[in-house]
Amino acid sequence: MTKQEAFEKFIVPIGPQHPALKEPGHFEFVVDGEIVTGAAIRLGYVHRGIEKGVESRNWTQNIYMLERVCGICSHIHATAYTLGVEQLANVTVPPRAQAIRTLVSELERIHSHLLWLGVAAHEGGFDTLFMFSWRDRETVMDLLETISGNRVHYSTNILGGVKIDLDEEKITAIRKGMDFLEERTHHYLKVINTDETFLGRTRGVGTMSSQQAEELSAVGPTARASGVPRDLRIDAPYAAYPEFPVRLMLSNEGDLHARFVVRMNECLEAYRLIREILDHLPEGELTVRMPRRIPEGETISRVEAPRGELAYFIKSAGGDKPDRIKIRTPSLCNWGTITSVAVGHKLADMPMLLAGIDPCFSCNDRMVRVNRANQPQLWSWEDLRLYGIEYYR
Amino acid sequence: MTELKLETPWQKALARVRTWARINSPWAIHFNSGSCNGCDIEILATLTPRYDVERFGIKLQGSPRHADVLICTGPVTLQARDRLVRIYNQMPEPKFVIAVGSCGLSGGAFQGCYNVVGSIADVIPVDVYVPGCPPRPEAIIYGVVQLLNSLKGETPDPQAKAVSEA
Numbered sequence A: 001m002t003k004q005e006a007f008e009k010f011i012v013p014i015g016p017q018h019p020a021l022k023e024p025g026h027f028e029f030v031v032d033g034e035i036v037t038g039a040a041i042r043l044g045y046v047h048r049g050i051e052k053g054v055e056s057r058n059w060t061q062n063i064y065m066l067e068r069v070c071g072i073c074s075h076i077h078a079t080a081y082t083l084g085v086e087q088l089a090n091v092t093v094p095p096r097a098q099a100i101r102t103l104v105s106e107l108e109r110i111h112s113h114l115l116w117l118g119v120a121a122h123e124g125g126f127d128t129l130f131m132f133s134w135r136d137r138e139t140v141m142d143l144l145e146t147i148s149g150n151r152v153h154y155s156t157n158i159l160g161g162v163k164i165d166l167d168e169e170k171i172t173a174i175r176k177g178m179d180f181l182e183e184r185t186h187h188y189l190k191v192i193n194t195d196e197t198f199l200g201r202t203r204g205v206g207t208m209s210s211q212q213a214e215e216l217s218a219v220g221p222t223a224r225a226s227g228v229p230r231d232l233r234i235d236a237p238y239a240a241y242p243e244f245p246v247r248l249m250l251s252n253e254g255d256l257h258a259r260f261v262v263r264m265n266e267c268l269e270a271y272r273l274i275r276e277i278l279d280h281l282p283e284g285e286l287t288v289r290m291p292r293r294i295p296e297g298e299t300i301s302r303v304e305a306p307r308g309e310l311a312y313f314i315k316s317a318g319g320d321k322p323d324r325i326k327i328r329t330p331s332l333c334n335w336g337t338i339t340s341v342a343v344g345h346k347l348a349d350m351p352m353l354l355a356g357i358d359p360c361f362s363c364n365d366r367m368v369r370v371n372r373a374n375q376p377q378l379w380s381w382e383d384l385r386l387y388g389i390e391y392y393r
Numbered sequence B: 001m002t003e004l005k006l007e008t009p010w011q012k013a014l015a016r017v018r019t020w021a022r023i024n025s026p027w028a029i030h031f032n033s034g035s036c037n038g039c040d041i042e043i044l045a046t047l048t049p050r051y052d053v054e055r056f057g058i059k060l061q062g063s064p065r066h067a068d069v070l071i072c073t074g075p076v077t078l079q080a081r082d083r084l085v086r087i088y089n090q091m092p093e094p095k096f097v098i099a100v101g102s103c104g105l106s107g108g109a110f111q112g113c114y115n116v117v118g119s120i121a122d123v124i125p126v127d128v129y130v131p132g133c134p135p136r137p138e139a140i141i142y143g144v145v146q147l148l149n150s151l152k153g154e155t156p157d158p159q160a161k162a163v164s165e166a
């Protein structure tokens, strides 16, 4: 954008500290009256350097490090990592451990979707729904706490298996929780589908065609709401998904409303799956022995996080630490959809549109070092700052 | 902190009213200086029906200029450091800081990562530390209550280390 143009446009800056989302991100919306004509996103406030950090920790320590990539989908990060490392070490994890992993990741999906339902409703000004959904979310938080001992970072996975087991008491508790949540989810679906004001905020807002979703490489529920059949649990089943298949939840509308419906249907599907896992929980060991040093090699491990496809590239040089780990998180893939879908909507719709992809910043803030003409440039913090100020002037 | 001159009875009474008002309705602002989200969710959970901090008059709201309490989570990243200091400076006096989570206390799991400056206390003064990864909502509420008690002039629970600035 040249300077001249910048003066003619009215830019609304939001963030990095802002009331709407709980994480720092900076947005600039170019508006013409009330209508947004352009959008830019600036991320990076919570970049911590995890990918580099894991290289100085050993394989076991890294489970805990990688769980803390994100507080919402922590289990799935650890799952992707452990599945990858187990593949490198060529060990087969007992079926009971795989089933428990799957069970916990479905519980996590429920907690994540209910959390999202609340936040998205809050962005739309529907605080009653926010409070209700978070109250019900406590049910699944309690279950996670009962089976693992912590509400957020469950640390269920260890290399070669899981460290928690399910007994009759816990199974009964989970079943009871699922019954309650199923009833509530049906109620939410009814609210989403019938509440006039809510429909006014969601129907036809932020519509993304399936072609657009493909082009912008959207993933997860955001893509599925636009009719793109993309779900790793079905396309490339991992852990216990081959034994416990899930049904694909699709919608063709592509608007915000469809995203609500798809996510709620996924919750319903998760309840079904959890009951099925509990009915057919394989007997046997929970762990197998893992070598301390992982043989040399590279692997890619892909899982379906609540927000979409999560991919880990893991490289081992044969030592007790990884050589390189690259994480590709779903939120970053979905960010691109915002900037193109936002155009033409009212500024007031922006919070909901942002919430619609279920954004999560902590996992997608990363640094890129540019090798220009093979001359790696190292910038000091001060240089970078000055450069940034100049650039955005 | 600016000293209130407590000389005349009138000023003393005024100061008492101010403290009373402050304790009964502290407004909080939340800033994430690089946390993993876990702590932020638990903070948000304290607002929801099961924990409901609003019964203590605590309100989470948007602008630093209206806030008495800064609830801060996460290790401080290089990017967030300047923003954190700016937000802290924008808050009116007297102001209090609650650091939530192991990360905010020490850098936690992210200690040694290249983009992490360290704990919150390395950047701004902190009044209450709430440990845990993440702390349970109960623990966060307990931390806030400790802060409010210390404002009242009560000695904090010996097991809790709420540092009173006043």
Ligand code: SF4
Binding pocket: A068, A071, A152, B034, B035, B036, B037, B038, B039, B040, B073, B074, B075, B100, B101, B102, B103, B104, B108, B109, B132, B133, B134, B135
């Ligand atoms: S203390 Fe734990 S939950 Fe909180 S931000 Fe740090 S890693 Fe996340």
